[in-house]
Amino acid sequence: SDAFGFDNPTVLLLTDRKDLDDQIFNTFCNIGMQSVGKATSVADLKERLKNDYGKIITTTIQKFQETDDRGNTVRVYADRNGQRQNIFVREVVENESGEVIKSERRISEDGKNPFGFEVLSKKKNIYVLIDEAHRSQYNLLAAFMRQSLPHAKFVAFTGTPLSKDDKSTLGTFYGGDYLDVYTIKEAVDDGATLPLLYEPGLPEFYIDKEGLNDSFETHFGHESKKRQDKLQKEALKQKKYNESRLEAIAEHLLAHYLERVRADGLKAMLVCENRAMAIAYQKIFCRTRAEGRHDLNTRVVMSFSPKKDPQEYYEYATPAEEAKTASENYKLPFGDESETEKSGKLKYNNDAILIVSDMLLTGYDAPIAGALYLDKSLKEHTLLQALARVNRTRKGKKVGLIVDYYGITDHLIQALEIFSGDIGREEVIADFESEFPKLEQRHALLVQRFRAIKTDRNYDRAKYIDEAVRYLEPMDIRDDFKDLLKAFNESMTIVTPHPFALKYKNDLKLYNEIKLQARNMYPDDDQLTITEEESEKLRRLINEHLEATGVKNLVEEPVSIIDRKKFEEEMSKTLSVESKAKMISNRAKHVIQVNMDRNPDFYKPLAQRLEELIEMHKAQRISQLELFQKVQEEIVKPMEDKERVSEDLGFTARQFAVFNTLGLHCKEEAENLTRQVFEAIEEELRIIDWQDKFAVLKDMEKKMRKVLRGKLEREELRKLLPHLVDVIKKNA
DSSP states (O other): OOTTSSSEEEEEEEEEEEEHHHHHHHHHHHHTOOEEEEEEEEHHHHHHSSSSSOEEEEEEEEGOOOOOOTHHHHHHEOOOBBBOSSOOOEEEOOOTTTTTEEEEEOTTTTTTOOOSSOOOOOOEEEEEEEESSSSSSHHHHHHHHHHHHHOOOOEOOOOSOOBBSSBHHHHHTOOSSOOOOHHHHHHHHTTOOOOOEEEEEEEEEEOOOHHHHHHHHHHHTTTTHHHHHOOOHHHHHHHHGGGHHHHHHHHHHHHHHHHGGGGGGGEEEEEEEEEEHHHHHHHHHHHHHTTTTTOEEEEOOOOOOOOTTOOOHHBBBGGGGGGGHHHHHHOOOOOTTOOOOSSSBBOOOOOOEEEESSSTTSOOOOTTEEEEEEEEEOOOOHHHHHHGOOOOOTOOOOEEEEEEESSHHHHHHHHHHHHOOOOOGGSOOOOOHHHHHHHHHHHHHHTTTTOOOOOOTOOOOHHHHHHHHTTOHHHHHHHHHHHHHHHHHHHHHHHHHHHGGGGHHHHHHHHHOOOOOOOHHOOOGGGGOOHHHHHHHHHHHHHHHHHEEEEEESSSSOOSSSHHHHHHHHHTTTOOHHHHHHHHHHHHHHHHHTTTTTSSSHHHHHHHHHHHHHHHHHSSSHHHHHHHHIIIIIIIIIHHHHHHHHHHHHHEEEEHHHHHHTTTTTTGHHHHHHHHHHHHHHHTSSSGGGGGGHHHHHEEEEEEHHHHHHTTTTTHHHHHHHHHHHHHHHHH
16 A cells, blocks of 8 residues: 555545535534544644544644734735744634634734745655535645645545536546546436426516617617617617516516416526515515515515615515525425424424525425425536435425526536536646646736836835836726736636646736726726716616517426436427537637647637637628538537547547647658657657656657658748657657
């Protein structure tokens, strides 16, 4: 076992919530494992990790923070020539409940330097097992943890992995693939969860287009073209809040619930786009109940903003202090609410429909919930977590029903692709290392933009910010700065939580603070902001000229989401051409983006053509249907055929990438030359860490030059050789 580093290991069980930490620790204790320790504080965690004895420790990620000698979490303002200065620092003490306490103080000149990242253990047999790994693992806090345990091995557990450009669970944990996948189908087959049936319900509208256009012109015709475009987009959003739309959905929902859910003694949840929509639905349910159209109890559970919320929020929603009790009571069966257990606890609860926006969508188990009504845009892991509210088993409950009024079918198809485990390493973001030079370059360009300012940004932060904000007064300079900062922020998001990102964290905060102050200083940046008054006008216009005529069921029978491929086939019939074109374009763009580095000469032409097609559609030179067909034929099909072509040639992914590059220069001989190139560099590729050895890379160039000499012009060959080496490295 020594060879694998298992000898007397330390196992760290990590979560991001105190209640989960308590649960895991108590589980170990309950099964008799008394040797398990729980880190109770930052200092306690340090002490437990410092000695070399093997052990099991449970803790939360919040305990990995930059701290001073008193255990306060510290954010540093300045750093001059690599040395910390006697400066004001901001202390941010954050507990596991998310409460943040801030204060400022001055570090004394002769005081102990509390900064820097302390290495807590250099042991190579530390294993960090991370629960709920789709959360909290993409920020600077996770980077602090990795810096503190430089040789630790990280193993992630998640029910809803992320797979997107800036956050990827596979990418973050360096996986070639998932170690193990327990799919939704397996969980259903085992009886651990119930099947989920999905039915999209599309609200239908009558729109008085002429009247709407006239009213819009009357109210907003004097605005600039940019402002009018922004207002029209806002008007489309307001369509979701149209009163007749909500009335039509509420009517359909009540009929569906009484017929399909209530009869089995089950309850339902309604998920709304925001709190305002939740209150709007509750008002409809209360009014229709008073009119005798139903006898159901409905309840809103949401958070409050005391200084901003209108009075009606307090009239129609559950008071904050009662929310926890109400959500627990909801889990009880229907019955006589006056009956109690011997302990005094309630036996029954008659709340039939729980109305929420953001609360109770994760970690809330209510097996009595049999249907989830969606009127909110949810994606990826948040969508999957919401669906899981109704797949919990209960006696007599056979399925969980999902009724979609918002139109998230394409989001659900994408989420199921991730959840099925079919998405592998090649379909997630490139390795962190490939982003490092991009981050360095973007940071350098951002700093260079302010080269006219002579104040040291690390030594005198406040003065630097003040001068930078004034420097940004010309709009062209301000626009350039915003573009540079956006690119820098994107790279930081992708690279974090790798410790490489930590050296840029102070500048990340600095330049985003400059952006914030510049926005306050130059209000013209907000000229496109829509005021509350304008939003209200748009809402009135939509209500006057748009009327919902009902809800149309898009499928004859609800569709099971257990078999992803069958679900996708079935639901693709219901998608509009516009949705199909958007979905297929986004997927193609994502696949191209994550594979561009590995096979640039195959994917670059596809990327260019995809952008051309999208621009042609924007310019109305091709229709939505033509865009869909052309993307399918010219972009997706070549990508799908790639594996078959590579297989027919007998090439690995690395060889196929070189083949595509050589094909641009000597098409007829590309196959034969690819084989000769790899025969020539066979020895170099067997050398351990060849990609990091300059001499080996130069030898590879020399050998490839011999193979390709006479096939290309001398200058062309000189430029091609380092590119070929780079392509081979990217496919190592």
